[in-house]
Amino acid sequence: MFRRSGTIVAALAAGLLATAAPAMADFWSDAGAKYQGVTLHGVTESTPPSNYIKDVLAPAFEKATGIKVEIETTSWDQMYDKAIKDMEAKTGIYDMVYIEQDIIYAYLARDFLVDITKSLKDDPSLKAPDFDESRFTTFANYFKNADGDLFGIPMEAFIKLYLYRTDLFNDPAIKEAFKKETGKDLAPAKTHEDYTQIAEFFTKWGKDNGKEIWGSTAQAHTGHPASWYEFFESVAPTFGVYNWGIDASKNYAASVAEGGSMNSDKAKTALKWWLHLRDIAPPESAASTWTEVGTTFAAGRAAQGFVYGENAAWIASDAEKSKVVGNVGVALPPVEPGVMEEAEAGKGYIGYYDGGAFGLPVTSKNKEAALLFLQYIGQDSVQGDWAVAAPRITNTATYDDPKVIEMDKTLGGYYTMLKDQGKLFAGAPPYPFHAQVREATAPIFYRILTGEVGPDEGLDQMAAAAEAELKNLGYRK
Amino acid sequence: MRSNRVGWLLLAPTILILAVFGIVPFLYVLYVAFHQWNPFGANPNMIYNGADNFRRLVFDAEFLTSVWFTLKFAFFAVASEVALGYLLAQLFMKDSPGKGFFRTIHTLPLIVAPIVVGSVWRLMTTPSIGIIPYLLNDWFGYDLNIGRDATSAFVITVIMDIWHWTPLVTLTLLAALVSLPKEPFEQAQIDGANRWQIFWHVTLPMIRPAILATVFIRLMDALRTVDEVWMLTGGGPGAATRYVGLHIWKLVFPKTDYGYGSAISVIVLYLTLVMCWLLYVGLVARRDRKRPS
Numbered sequence: 001m002f003r004r005s006g007t008i009v010a011a012l013a014a015g016l017l018a019t020a021a022p023a024m025a026d027f028w029s030d031a032g033a034k035y036q037g038v039t040l041h042g043v044t045e046s047t048p049p050s051n052y053i054k055d056v057l058a059p060a061f062e063k064a065t066g067i068k069v070e071i072e073t074t075s076w077d078q079m080y081d082k083a084i085k086d087m088e089a090k091t092g093i094y095d096m097v098y099i100e101q102d103i104i105y106a107y108l109a110r111d112f113l114v115d116i117t118k119s120l121k122d123d124p125s126l127k128a129p130d131f132d133e134s135r136f137t138t139f140a141n142y143f144k145n146a147d148g149d150l151f152g153i154p155m156e157a158f159i160k161l162y163l164y165r166t167d168l169f170n171d172p173a174i175k176e177a178f179k180k181e182t183g184k185d186l187a188p189a190k191t192h193e194d195y196t197q198i199a200e201f202f203t204k205w206g207k208d209n210g211k212e213i214w215g216s217t218a219q220a221h222t223g224h225p226a227s228w229y230e231f232f233e234s235v236a237p238t239f240g241v242y243n244w245g246i247d248a249s250k251n252y253a254a255s256v257a258e259g260g261s262m263n264s265d266k267a268k269t270a271l272k273w274w275l276h277l278r279d280i281a282p283p284e285s286a287a288s289t290w291t292e293v294g295t296t297f298a299a300g301r302a303a304q305g306f307v308y309g310e311n312a313a314w315i316a317s318d319a320e321k322s323k324v325v326g327n328v329g330v331a332l333p334p335v336e337p338g339v340m341e342e343a344e345a346g347k348g349y350i351g352y353y354d355g356g357a358f359g360l361p362v363t364s365k366n367k368e369a370a371l372l373f374l375q376y377i378g379q380d381s382v383q384g385d386w387a388v389a390a391p392r393i394t395n396t397a398t399y400d401d402p403k404v405i406e407m408d409k410t411l412g413g414y415y416t417m418l419k420d421q422g423k424l425f426a427g428a429p430p431y432p433f434h435a436q437v438r439e440a441t442a443p444i445f446y447r448i449l450t451g452e453v454g455p456d457e458g459l460d461q462m463a464a465a466a467e468a469e470l471k472n473l474g475y476r477k
Numbered sequence: 478m479r480s481n482r483v484g485w486l487l488l489a490p491t492i493l494i495l496a497v498f499g500i501v502p503f504l505y506v507l508y509v510a511f512h513q514w515n516p517f518g519a520n521p522n523m524i525y526n527g528a529d530n531f532r533r534l535v536f537d538a539e540f541l542t543s544v545w546f547t548l549k550f551a552f553f554a555v556a557s558e559v560a561l562g563y564l565l566a567q568l569f570m571k572d573s574p575g576k577g578f579f580r581t582i583h584t585l586p587l588i589v590a591p592i593v594v595g596s597v598w599r600l601m602t603t604p605s606i607g608i609i610p611y612l613l614n615d616w617f618g619y620d621l622n623i624g625r626d627a628t629s630a631f632v633i634t635v636i637m638d639i640w641h642w643t644p645l646v647t648l649t650l651l652a653a654l655v656s657l658p659k660e661p662f663e664q665a666q667i668d669g670a671n672r673w674q675i676f677w678h679v680t681l682p683m684i685r686p687a688i689l690a691t692v693f694i695r696l697m698d699a700l701r702t703v704d705e706v707w708m709l710t711g712g713g714p715g716a717a718t719r720y721v722g723l724h725i726w727k728l729v730f731p732k733t734d735y736g737y738g739s740a741i742s743v744i745v746l747y748l749t750l751v752m753c754w755l756l757y758v759g760l761v762a763r764r765d766r767k768r769p770s
Contacts, residue, residue: 081730088516106517212605222624223713225731283604286624286714292603301605433517439732443539443716450627450715474519 027129028376032065035369039068042096042358043082046073047310048390049156050098053358053377056389061376067369071096080435083361087112092363095370099152099359101142102428107359108145109432114360117149119371126368131375135395142427143357152357153378154394158309159418159425160234160352162334164188166412167327168202168213168303177205188304188331192238192273195304195334202303203280217305218274218281219293222449226289228442231274233352233428234306238335239270242348243429244437246466252476255463262463263456266336271448271455278449281305286449298322306333308354309414313391317410330412332421340424349426355392393418433473440469503746510739517733530740540741542716543724544748550631550720551699554638558695559688561639562646569651584644591641595708598637602709609633623710627717630710634718637705642698646691653687654680689760693753700749721745 044050050073058069074082083097087110099107107113120127133140133150143152168174169186178186182197189195199215206213219230232244245262246254253260261267278285282301284292294311296302300323307315314321316328333351335343342348358377360370376382378394384401387393391407391414398404399419408415428434441462448458470476510530512523534540569580586594601607602623610621623630661683665675681688703722706712712719712727719727725745729738 077731084730084733110516110521220624221711221713222715223711223718283620283622284606284624286622287599287603287710288624435731436515436517436733439727443719446713447715450625450713450717452715473515473517 026064028061028064028372029066031126031128031372032067032369035065035067035366035372038366038369039070040095040366040370040373041093042069042071042098043079043086043094044071044073044096044098044358045076045079045100045356047156048314049310049386049392052386052389053155057377057382057386058373060382061373064376065372067372069373087361087363090363092361092365094361095364095366096358096373097361098155098356099143100356101139101354102434104143104152104357104359105430106432106434108151112359112361112363113151114362114364114367114371115145115149115151116153116360116371116374119360119367120375123368126371126375128372128375128379130379130381135380135397136378137394137396138423139353139355139394139427140357142355143359152359153374154355154357155377156310156390156392157353157355157394157418158312158392159422160306160308160333160354161312161414161417162188162304162331163297163307163312163315164304164329164331165300165302165324165327166329167324169329174205177201188329189334192334192336196273196276198304199277199280212282212301214280214282214302215304216277216281217288217293217296217302217307218278218285219288219290219306220274220278220281220285220449221289221292222286222446224289225438225442227449228438228445229290229352230306231271231445234333235274236267236270237349237351237426238333238339239266239273240336240339240342240348241267241270242426243431244466245463246429246431246437246470248429248431252467252470254466254470255460258467260463260467262466263459267459268456271459275449275455298324300324306351309391309418310354312414313407313411316412316414317407326410328412330414330417332417332424343424349424351425353422353425353427355394355427387415391415433470433475436473437466437469441465506739506742509735510743512736514736515733516735523736526736530737531744533737534741534744539716539719540721540724543719543721544745546631546717547700547720547722550635550638550702550718551696553635554642554699555692555695557635557639558643558646559692561643562691563650563688565643565647566650566654569647570654584648586641587644589641591702591704592708594637594641595705598633598640598705599709602633623714625714627714630714630717634706634709634720637709638699638702641705642695646695649687649691650684653684657683685760689757692756696752696756697749700745700752 044053050071054071054073058071062068079098080103083094086093087097117133136154137157139157140150140154143154144150169188175186178184178201181201184194184197186198189198195216202213202215220227236245241261241264245260245264245267246252247260250259254262256264282296284296288296290308293305294307294315297305297307298315298321312328312330315324316322317325319325335350339348339350343350358374360367360374364370380395380397383395383398384403387398387401387404388407391411393399393404393415399415404415431437444453444458444461444465447453448455453461467476509523511525511527513526513529514523515521565583569576601609602621604610604622604624613619613621621629623633657680661679662675665679670678701722702720703726706718706720707723707726710718712723725738725741728734728741
């Protein structure tokens, strides 16, 4: 009798232990237990990667830890507006803020962010076993300080691509017509001259054949900073004008007279080249930001163009949104002679490596719980599905995920390009005055776009305005 | 004494709310206006700079241009809204089939958030895609491109504002018209006045307070318009629709030039007060002085 009872008790104990064991071993539920009832608030730009966090990762984290997460996705401008106001006023509303690569230097200069590396070192109990900073791609370096400490968990990273329509570029009749008109074979352009020829050809071809197709996209909004960015981050570098033409080593000089290159001959040539493309691009280009450029390409209205990688996946694969599924090719942007060599030598770059991270404001009232969430989205295990849902790769292991390898084929080799040639691209220069200089010079840039000011004169004015603003801000002595 | 105390007690919540959300922020803006303050500058602290910000804005071509464009925008928008609103109010005074339905439909724009109005108009006016450029091209062969043509962009922002806010004017004037006594109109008809004379000498003077109040409200709104225009044109092309509210927004938020932005805000508030005062003097006070005692 006693023996039978003993067996039952032992079996019960074993059963209880067996069911309890996974819970004991689950870092997330154990770590989250201390923060039951906490709700984390995050603000981010409404992009495919951010929406994935909101719709998939936040609920998954909530399930694993019991910590509630509310992610607010909004427009780019509003996101900054809210985040900066919150951190500036120290209200502590947000526990996570989106840090676009180009704003990190300003945030670091203001000590807005928590040092993630140091925090995890100081409190090892918060360190998730599957989280390892060394697993991030080199893009994470943009979010580190001089000591190598991480201030943001990379959550999106992509390059601005040269997309082209493979169906048009491979069409025998079009190829023949192009050859007849230019004497060249139709292939993705490697030089600006080639790109212009292709653009002019397709715009004319569309007109002659009654088709709504133009030779190039142009992110040329006449009142939105997107146009300013396209020029300074994607076009000017391909002509050898880097870091917006501002040289930090020469007292933040922008004008040629002071040692900068914002109004250099190269910059002026680049601007004229781009303005010409704008003139032969679809009519909506003058009202296009980064989003509309993707839409224009997806609508099949452009034969080639420069499109942010975050849009490349849905353009190439989402038949509900895109008319060019299966007909998208990717290539490196065309460059001037010598620029590719400079990029390979690490002395320049050929385009924009964009992306962002999730940072933890020092004003957050739930730092520990937020640190858990940040580690959760930085784990290798969540990256594969995320990369398929939204075209971004931030961890090196993600490139080898079978789902990502399969996706890479659909995207015409985009991920391979990101992996192998991402080093040729660069993020924004490490200036803490990003928006300030942009806003000081953008009004002149918009006037160049409307033709009120010529490109040469306009760039001279912009260089002068940039230097005046830098002096006003106290950076230029 | 007692009634005074009760009166103050009843007023207290309003005064408190006004102080917290109106007076204190205004005083803070005034304080910031006398400082140089950019949190992303080499020195992120507030530095007292006297009247430098105010001196700077007098010579700031961008600011002066934005004021000029704003005044043009406010004039065309408000004048059109009052004229159109009055006509619609008169239409609603008459009995006609479907009047109630039309009156409801007509007020719908009022409940739409400005940012949504801007988005909808952006969709409708985007070159090649929007319905408006399509129809204009189809019917008149006119290529509307608000991204490139400054005049078109300006006109579209005015039309958008008229579309959004005319119902408010209509409702206000309709309320005024409905409340008018019948006798003066019957008297004028007996005296042989024609429709124009009745409008000019009877209707207009009697609804003048309502018109004035409406114009004040709309003028103040038009002078500080931001959301719709920001969404529609972003202030472009160039600076063609960079109205002063949007100009301040760009200075204060993206550029974080808090000191200068505050100085402009104060001056714009002053300009608004002056314009309303001039309007009041022009439309009410002068007329009252002329009236025989």
